[in-house]
Amino acid sequence: MKRRELLQGLVAGAFLLTPLARVVAKTLLEHNGTLPAPAAIERVFAAGPPAAVFLYVLVPEKLLGWPMHLAPANLAFIHPEQQHLPFVGRLAGRGSTVSLESLLLLAPDVIVDLGNAGATQRSAAQRLTQQTGIATVQIEGLLAHTPQQLRQAGALLGARQRAEELALYSEQLLARALRFADKHAQKPPKLYFARSYDGLETGLAGSIHSEVLELLGCENVAKQSGHTGIGQVSLEQLLNWQPDYLLTQDPEFVELATTASAWQSLSAVQTGRVYCAPKLPFGWLDGPPGVNRLLGVLWLMALLEGRLDGPQLKQEVAEFFSLFYRSPNSSARLLSALEPTQVLD
Amino acid sequence: MPQPASIDVNRSLPAYVKVMLMLVAALLAAIVLSLLIGKFPLSLAELWQVLVARISGEPLQGSADTVIWQLRLPRILAAILVGASLAVAGAAYQGMFRNPLVSPDILGVSAGAGLGAICAIFFNLPMLLVQLFAFVGGLFAVAAVYALASLVRRHDPVLVLVLAGIALGALLGAGISLLKILADPYTQLPTITFWLLGGLHSVSLADLAYSAPLMLLGLTPLVLLRWRINLLSLSDDEAAALGVNLTRTRLLLIIAATLMTASAVSFTGIIGWVGLVIPHVARLLVGPHFSRLLPVALLLGATFLLLTDTLARNIASIELPLGILTALVGAPFFIYLLARGGRT
Numbered sequence: 001m002k003r004r005e006l007l008q009g010l011v012a013g014a015f016l017l018t019p020l021a022r023v024v025a026k027t028l029l030e031h032n033g034t035l036p037a038p039a040a041i042e043r044v045f046a047a048g049p050p051a052a053v054f055l056y057v058l059v060p061e062k063l064l065g066w067p068m069h070l071a072p073a074n075l076a077f078i079h080p081e082q083q084h085l086p087f088v089g090r091l092a093g094r095g096s097t098v099s100l101e102s103l104l105l106l107a108p109d110v111i112v113d114l115g116n117a118g119a120t121q122r123s124a125a126q127r128l129t130q131q132t133g134i135a136t137v138q139i140e141g142l143l144a145h146t147p148q149q150l151r152q153a154g155a156l157l158g159a160r161q162r163a164e165e166l167a168l169y170s171e172q173l174l175a176r177a178l179r180f181a182d183k184h185a186q187k188p189p190k191l192y193f194a195r196s197y198d199g200l201e202t203g204l205a206g207s208i209h210s211e212v213l214e215l216l217g218c219e220n221v222a223k224q225s226g227h228t229g230i231g232q233v234s235l236e237q238l239l240n241w242q243p244d245y246l247l248t249q250d251p252e253f254v255e256l257a258t259t260a261s262a263w264q265s266l267s268a269v270q271t272g273r274v275y276c277a278p279k280l281p282f283g284w285l286d287g288p289p290g291v292n293r294l295l296g297v298l299w300l301m302a303l304l305e306g307r308l309d310g311p312q313l314k315q316e317v318a319e320f321f322s323l324f325y326r327s328p329n330s331s332a333r334l335l336s337a338l339e340p341t342q343v344l345d
Numbered sequence: 346m347p348q349p350a351s352i353d354v355n356r357s358l359p360a361y362v363k364v365m366l367m368l369v370a371a372l373l374a375a376i377v378l379s380l381l382i383g384k385f386p387l388s389l390a391e392l393w394q395v396l397v398a399r400i401s402g403e404p405l406q407g408s409a410d411t412v413i414w415q416l417r418l419p420r421i422l423a424a425i426l427v428g429a430s431l432a433v434a435g436a437a438y439q440g441m442f443r444n445p446l447v448s449p450d451i452l453g454v455s456a457g458a459g460l461g462a463i464c465a466i467f468f469n470l471p472m473l474l475v476q477l478f479a480f481v482g483g484l485f486a487v488a489a490v491y492a493l494a495s496l497v498r499r500h501d502p503v504l505v506l507v508l509a510g511i512a513l514g515a516l517l518g519a520g521i522s523l524l525k526i527l528a529d530p531y532t533q534l535p536t537i538t539f540w541l542l543g544g545l546h547s548v549s550l551a552d553l554a555y556s557a558p559l560m561l562l563g564l565t566p567l568v569l570l571r572w573r574i575n576l577l578s579l580s581d582d583e584a585a586a587l588g589v590n591l592t593r594t595r596l597l598l599i600i601a602a603t604l605m606t607a608s609a610v611s612f613t614g615i616i617g618w619v620g621l622v623i624p625h626v627a628r629l630l631v632g633p634h635f636s637r638l639l640p641v642a643l644l645l646g647a648t649f650l651l652l653t654d655t656l657a658r659n660i661a662s663i664e665l666p667l668g669i670l671t672a673l674v675g676a677p678f679f680i681y682l683l684a685r686g687g688r689t
Binding site: 048049068090092095097195196197198200201204209222223224227230231232233234235236237239240249250252255256260261262264265283286287288289 | 383384385386407408411412415416417466469470471472475526527529530531532535536539544546547549550551658661662663664666
């Protein structure tokens with residue numbers, strides 16, 4: 001208990017000095033089982049894709065494998081040492097694709113999950129620890145809490161220095177996002193974030209899928225009181241909402257929105273405000289909902305400020321790729337990551 | 346052509362005509378209602394202007410014209426076509442399989458279409474290919490079931506068809522589940538789930554342009570053979586005694602029903618309940634004679650799906666999957682009808 005209190009104290013102290021002090025300083029970690037000492041943790045299993053991205057940026061050398069399949073296009077931006085990590089499957093209660101026996105074979109010191117866990121997931125994690133004896137750590141996964149997540153997890157996994165470096169960067173970026181939101185508070189841009197092949201699926205306002213939009217103070221047009229998951233909408237509803245911008249991560253949708261005649265009545269399509277966010281090595285706006293979305297914050301801010309093609313964004317992206325992803329830094333590759341970002345007319 | 350029970354038919358003709366007239370009126374009323382309400386607010390006057398302008402050959406520019414002609418009307422037409430197709434296919438199958446629990450997907454068309462569509466979603470293919478994969482998957486599944494069933498000769502052919510359909514359906518269902526497990530849980534899985542729940546929210550004129558002819562093509566043999574389909578409820582021996590080759594009629598009916606269902610499912614996803622419940626309601630209204638059951642089921646299915654879809658697009662600020670609403674609306678209505686029918 002003592003270490004935990006100390007940790008909390010440290011975290012709280014750090015916050016009072018930052019512009020993010022308004023975020024309640026609380027522990028974002030929950031764990032089951034006995035955690036090894038931070039220095040003794042060498043093997044970490046990522047329960048799902050958000051945790052994998054988180055661990056890859058924080059403790060890459062301790063990551064045991066990827067819970068998702070990564071295509072060569074994604075792997076091109078991953079550090080060579082983690083490019084060859086095996087696909088190990090994910091742990092998600094009944095939806096798990098890794099068997100407990102292969103989990104034991106991998107012999108992780110700790111299992112880490114990131115996301116907003118409900119009672120079902122918590123009890124599944126408890127049971128997992130009881131069954132296997134491996135400690136599990138659940139990190140609350142809001143994008144706005146990224147600095148705290150990094151610091152707290154860094155302390156736990158023996159990577160304080162790396163965590164601090166990443167947390168400082170995130171803090172600055174989030175503070176910029178808040179300033180951006182304040183500046184546009186009078187008249188926030190209205191956005192629609194299209195998903196799926198028909199573009200009529202969307203992360204509703206308040207869901208983890210539209211955090212980037214809301215962090216920047218934008219108005220997510222798709223609202224449904226009492227429901228914050230993914231929903232379906234109709235084109236008629238979109239015509240009624242008339243968003244200022246259409247965002248997507250799916251180039252197929254851009255093709256559809258710019259060619260299908262029914263979409264041409266949307267003012268965002270008429271004015272060429274259909275934008276496809278890059279999704280390499282991980283989705284910039286969403287998918288998975290992890291720290292990868294910090295890139296989406298940079299990208300969306302540049303988009304709304306009309307400097308998507310400017311040198312500033314390219315430089316910021318290059319900085320992020322080298323700091324977070326430790327990407328083999330070649331500008332040609334970065335350009336290809338930015339390529340789907342096209343303004344349509 | 347033999348016309349069994351033709352005396353019966355003539356005797357209750359006025360009642361039948363009355364039912365038909367009421368159903369046509371109900372469908373027309375549903376169309377008007379559906380045109381009038383939607384998420385994009387349009388006044389009656391605007392609606393009228395838009396309709397008149399387009400008919401007189403000088404379409405208005407602007408959102409109102411798009412909402413009516415590109416969104417609401419295609420969606421209304423799609424609801425009518427899909428509802429009619431599923432109900433008619435269900436009515437034909439229930440007669441042919443002599444089983445009231447049979448729905449149009451008994452021979453695996455939905456499972457096949459589902460696996461096809463989900464494969465396309467899994468490999469991030471564009472919309473057109475999702476629809477094509479679904480259509481082809483549906484046709485393949487039924488063809489496989491039919492081929493499988495014709496290999497077995499010693500049993501009742503209808504029973505063998507049903508069993509083969511169930512077996513292949515389970516196999517395809519396993520494939521669907523496997524892809525769901527492998528799909529990206531943050532991007533693909535929701536899309537797959539929505540596809541499996543069905544919906545008309547993305548219908549466009551282009552979808553209708555390919556599916557409407559296919560559905561009508563499937564409907565034609567059913568209309569032409571409406572008398573002969575009654576004979577399918579006889580056993581093969583009894584029918585042979587009447588000089589009718591049931592195997593060929595059955596095959597034709599399966600092709601027709603599959604064509605209708607597969608082309609509907611290809612752009613709507615799986616919509617349950619219509620093909621199961623509507624034939625029963627139709628039978629309660631006009632009896633089991635297929636020449637009467639067909640038009641009644643057709644109109645009922647069209648009206649039911651149109652009203653349900655109107656509900657689906659107006660009940661909340663997001664769309665509710667149609668598959669959920671058809672069950673929510675259809676099941677209580679069905680229970681009510683059963684209870685009422687039981688008393689009289």
